[in-house]
Amino acid sequence: MFSNRMINILIPVLSVILGLVAGAVIMLVFGYNPLDGFAALWKGAFGDSYFFGETIRQVTPYILSGLAVAFALRSGLLNIGVEGQVFVGWLASVWIGISFELPMVVHLPLAITAAAFAGAAWGFIPGLLKAKLGVHEVIVTIMMNYIALYVSNAVIRSLLTDGADRTENIAATASLKSEWLAEMTFYSRIHYGFIIAIAMAVVMWFILNRTTKGFELRAVGFNQHASNYAGMNVGRNIITAMVISGAFAGLAGAMEGLGTFGFMSIKSGFTNIGFDGIAVALLGANTAVGVVLAAFLFGILKIGALNMPTEAGVPTELVEIIIALIIFFVASSYMIRWVLLRFKKEGK
Amino acid sequence: MEFLEVFSRILGSAVIFATPLIFTALGGVFSERSGVINIGLEGLMIMGAFVGIVFNLTFHTVFGAATPWISMLAAVIVSALFSLVHAAASITFRADQVVSGVAINFLALGIGLFLTKQWYDKGQTDFIKQPFYSSDVPVLNNIPIVGEMLFSGWYWTSYLAIAMAFAAWFVLYKTPFGLRLRSVGEHPMAADTNGIHVYRMRYIGVMISGALGGLGGSVYAMTVALNFSHGTILGQGFISLAAVIFGKWHPLGALGAAIFFGFAQSLSIVSSDIAFLEDVPSVFMLIAPYVLTILALAGFIGRAEAPKSLGEAYIKGNR
DSSP: OOOHHHEEEEHHHHHHHHHHHHHHHHHHHOOOHHHHHHHHHHHHSSSSSSHHHHHHHHHHHHHHHHHHHHHHHHHTOOOHHHHHHHHHHHHHHHHHHHHHOOOOOOOOOOOOHHHHHHHHOOOOOHHHHOOOOHOOOHHHHHHHHHHHHHHHHIIIIIIIOOOOOOOOOOOOGGGOOOOHHHTTTOOOOOTTTTHHHHHHHHHHHHHHHHHHHHHHHHHHOOOOHHHHTTTHHHHHHHHHHHHHHHHHHHHHHHHIIIIIOOOOOOOEEEOOOOHHHHHHHHTTTTOOOHHHHHHHHHHHHHHHHHHHHHHHHOOTTTHHHHHHHHHHHHHTTHHHHHHHHHHHHHOO | OOHHHHHHHHHHHHHHHHHHHHHHHHHHHHHHHHTTTTTHHHHHHHHHHHHHHHHHHHHHHHHHHGGHHHHHHHHHHHHHHHHHHIIIIIIIIOOHHHHHHHHHHHHHHHHHHHHHHHSSSSSSSSOOOOOOOOOOOOOGGGGGGHHHHSSEEEEEEEEHHHHHHHHHHHHHHHHHHHHHHHHHHOHHHHHHHHHHOHHHHHHHHHHHHHHHHHHHHHIIIIIIIIIOOTSSSSSSSHHHHHHHHHTTTTTHHHHHHHHHHHHHHHHHHHHHHHHGHHHHHHHHHHHHHHHHHHHHHHTOOOOOOTTTTTTTTOOOOOO
């Protein structure tokens, strides 16, 4: 009744359902009507073309940060540092965006590439430490997040501006903004970055499934010792995985810098694009297609939630709880698997 | 005298910042020594801060001056219970411990902010009326120099934190319970063979980390922040985690590391008043704890050995 493949698809689906049910229960407990709540959420995400544009805008960086986490995970590495890599990518793209005057064909690709390189560099350090010294990447990437946060703030304050809280706007030639998309969606902040995000999903699929390097990366993820025995350079693969993962994350930063905002401001805390990327990757089972689908789900939840206080009186933060629970359910897949297999036994 | 004055000022503010870190890091030591990674320390602190502030706001008329202490106790209990979520997921359901910890962080912030909106109808709570106050230790504060530096103007919670570190060391290294807890983190199968309940010990380890994380969060909230909002706990949990590793998973090491990080944090704040640090951009002070942790991990400051089976779910009957 349940093949392995089917269970692998069922687990994320069931986790989402369980998460939403839990959300409904919480709404009931606090005296809200869950149907109103979810209806408001749905309207907030798809109600009119403005909301739809905003949803796509939110989905764009989620796809990229999800790809970043997923790519590293496929090589057996948990990159919690996506958050920091997003920061440096954002900073690099804006830096290029405000300091050059170039034709668009050069300027925009240059800004995007700079973001990818910055993210890659930020991923390279934990990758190198892991490969050469065996330092656990989780702790190093967490630390790198804070370094990125404070360094970006310092750069904005003292290098890019004269003590101001935000940079000036990037030149139009480096912008991903699109007049006609914005016009079509009642001036939402939707931008061309969405195309880049989808393209990167294809790139990830291609690298992992259609190239020798991708095969090696996945092999290292499955079993380092076996890969080593088969003559693969485990250390180099670890570094490659972190660098590519960081590049995806840097691009997510470019989406914010060149698309959504067009500038960067001093931040007191994280943007959560990176942390949400972990949720996206987990729910998407670390596959390119899965990540895109999961990014849509979380984008819809996040943007839709903004409509919940006005229409149903439900605090926006309910969605944070739902997302946290979905991660728990996916992570505790052993529990779901166990229940499913029990059904299977009784079904016989 | 000038130097001593400056030093005692830095020390004073360093200890204020270090106190919550000490509590939380000690919690982290217990959890990780039992073999469960706890990235969720941040979330446990958030929960502690939230409960502490809400309890304080609600009951300050009832308990008067004792309110912060009782609020602290409430935070300890609630956070210990909250950490059961992490324990259940990572021990019983064999979830990836890092992922479950990340989810704890999301969940704590989500619950805290949701309930804040629900109960106070705005993004942050009011400021509490009964925070912790600093005080002088009677008699001891009359000792010259030392009395001024260590026994005047400190918070009682700071002494509690330092005492707690020694208590944790005693429990972990001098009692049968501590030996069992450590053995479960090193070699759970061997421990199981010797009749130690691996799951039970790990649950206890995680719950202690919940209790101490809640303690740390509530102390921070009621000493420094004085209200609860999305930015009350901003990375202190992760710094505590760094202190656990920097302190090589040893309670006294964690104590030292936490005080060191407290120093680094307070330096970034008071450095503008100090002659020889005036010209160092504050960003270097801000990133110092994190850079040092990475260097420590890379082995430049002595190799850190994690408990052997840290991060691995124990599956009974597996070889």
